[in-house]
Amino acid sequence: MTDQEPTYKDAEERNYELENRIRNLVWTVSGDYTLDIRPDTALFRKSAHIAVYDGVKQGGLAKYFDQDAVSMYLLKKVYCHADQAELLNTAQICTEEAVGWRLDAEREGIRRLREMAYNDVLDQDFKKLSGYPLGRLRLALLREKLDGSWKGTREIQEQLESVHALRKVQTTEELIRGIDDLYNRMVDPHFSKSLDDVLAVTAEELTEFSWKDLLNEDAENASVETVLQKLTDSMTSLEAEEEQDLQEKESGREERAEKKKIIVAGPEEMSRMYSFVERNFGRSYLAPAEQNRRNYQMCRGIHAGCRLYYTDGILDSPVIKNNQYVLAEKICRDNRKKYKEQYTLVNRNIRVLADMLRKALVLRDEDQFVRADHGKIVPSQLWKPGRSEDSRLFIRKMKSDSCDFAVDLLLDASGSQRKRQSDVALQAFMISEALSELDIPVRVMSFCTFWNYTVLRRFREYDEDRAANQNIFSFTTSSGNRDGLAVRAIGNDLLQREEKNKILIVLSDGKPNDTLLNRPGAENPEPYRGRRAILDTGTEIRSLRRNHVAVLGVFVGDETELQAEKKIFGKDFAYIRSIRGFSNTVGRYLLRQIEDE
The missing domain is CATH 3.40.50.410 (von Willebrand factor, type A domain)
Incomplete structure (x- = not known):
């Protein structure tokens, strides 16, 4: 027991030091010492470079854009049935492009840190990222920035150009529109709601919805605030979001789309559904x-x-x-x-x-004369009795109803x-x-x-x-x-x-x-x-x-x-x-x- 206790304390102290280090980085870059930062120390143990660079980037996002507004957009998009993991991966790509070049220009040491973080991503996550479209786009962006220039397929080149346009965004609204556009083009071209519809979702609607399926937590902790914090923490990460859907990307485009459209609601939400509609x-x-x-x-x-x-x-x-x-x-x-x-x-x-239509209906209004078995006799048909089974010896006037x-x-x-x-x-x-x-x-x-x-x-x-x-x-x-x-x-x-x-x-x-x-x-x-x-x-x-x-x-x-x-x-x-x-x-x-x- 005495041998294990110092080890435990040492681990706790290291975690505490790591958290403080990442918080200080975020606060220093953003200039805002009131930001509520929840460092991912587990990621630090996987790659110190990735964890530190993510912290720097989170500070940059808070400095240049309204981080809360972006997080709220993501929450509303998920509420409107967007795939959470794919949306976060999209947001990570877009925020990296919108924030990264600004950080490079302001702080010379960040470029070297970024390169080391990118190399760690390529070493550790290449197989995972190469298995789905957004992952392949992320790999192309990493290689391009490490190699100076990188040539891929025409499709990848077009995607890279659209992402590069985010370097010019100046406002939070432009960044949100860029995330929304990339998601709708690459992940779900048939997404049913416009950006205006997504942003129109009310706080009341968000509060009434059950978020427990988006968290690995007990239901009582699955509040709007909890989900919002999770989205905020994940938005600037280089660590690709993993869900079961991302491991099944090769099972067919239509099957993927069907799975992505499925949202789980509990019995309580079902009871509220009618009033929501x-x-x-x-x-x-x-x-x-x-x-x-x-x-x-x-x-x-x-x-x-x-x-x-x-x-x-x-x-x-x-x-x-x-x-x-x-x-x-x-x-x-x-x-x-x-x-x-x-x-x-x-x-x-x-x-x-x-x-x-009026001309056609006028024609229908005209009286029509049809052969019948009663009405006005037609002399020319009198030869038929006894010689033909046709008993229509008469003519009738039919009135049309237009x-x-x-x-x-x-x-x-x-x-x-x-x-x-x-x-x-x-x-x-x-x-x-x-x-x-x-x-x-x-x-x-x-x-x-x-x-x-x-x-x-x-x-x-x-x-x-x-x-x-x-x-x-x-x-x-x-x-x-x-x-x-x-x-x-x-x-x-x-x-x-x-x-x-x-x-x-x-x-x-x-x-x-x-x-x-x-x-x-x-x-x-x-x-x-x-x-x-x-x-x-x-x-x-x-x-x-x-x-x-x-x-x-x-x-x-x-x-x-x-x-x-x-x-x-x-x-x-x-x-x-x-x-x-x-x-x-x-x-x-x-x-x-x-x-x-």
Whole structure:
């Protein structure tokens, strides 16, 4: 015992000395002796050079940028379902580039320290870093700085150039935007929320969420503050973040994406989920019993474990006027501004589309004469009795009903539509205005999926006044999209209409892609993306067509996704390249439906 006791005390003293040394480095570099520093002495034992350089860099980050603001951005990004380990690795790369060159210029000894730290990283972590894209980018940056110049593949060179641009950032906002851009390009190109959406997450929302799955600690310690401190401590490290996902990077791109989308929430969070959706999307207009009935009826098969949520939107039925409400107001103003800028073009499209449809409906109004087994006798057919089984010896006048139509307009409101949301709103407005002018009942709804809720947002009902079309400008985008479930729910309502002729028009980008929620002890929605999601959506479309609902897909995405749109809608889809040709493209399809009927 006496032999071991000094060893233990010596280790404690060494740890204490190391902590003080690293703290002093951070305080000296930053000039801020109030910073709360938690040195990683375990890393020091692995590599003194890496530990000391990380401390220096942490001080530099605090000196040149608002470290708390960057940490809070990371926390909100993780809350919005970003992969924590990959996001931290991205932040480490970006802060190294934004801070490192400034430190070199100010303190000559730091360059030598950095080189020794880089060499230790290459010696100890080469295999781990070479196993995934961000790791390979980090290796390229280390080699480039050690060798002066380094040539890799064209892809690596392009990535290096984009990271080098961070040397010029002057503000914290620019650094955050750089981290966000690199993550979205290299890690998750389909990340469902814009940077504005991420930053709009409120402190209340962060506090209510469970962070225990992001920490190797007891649940009672898994607070927002604890996670925030962990992110702050890790942000400037050269030590790559390790999670199970990073060891499985070679198992296939789609499988990785599915795993990365899974977030674990405990039973307590599930009990709060409904109220969270209510606060961020507006109150539901359905009674609980009716909503439960629809969930039981619709959320089956591949959609088991999902929920439907019907709302008039946060602007029309807010619970509280939170940041999401303010963001929705801003987007609504932007959509209306786009309408005013293109007022002449939009209204010309409405007139052209309405005139095309009006002419077709006028033709339907004309009396038609058909052969029948009763009515006015046709003398030329009197030879048939006894000689032919055809008993249609008469002619009847049939009266057409030009307004025997009901139309549903369904808008994809997922995050991937963010850059096109004003265009989607304008297109929906034009269709709804043209149909309203002809007194054809039309309902307009959008859909997106948040956690396991598919949110169906109503802009106008079938028989509402034309003025309700203005609500379409409050169209906003968010999160993922479970297209098959949305089509199933909307189609079910359309089939209940009394009109003989029913049309469903879906404005989407052809990329069904749901963010998943993994709930311990509960039924979980199956992964919904890629081929599986395309087949499911196509199946729902074909089911409606078998029930005599005409379905048109209006493609508003990138041309690279056209093949998926074709698989979903078959030949009945319209590709809108420009708003100028919108009325003719959509009008031709609707004319065909009217004429066929």
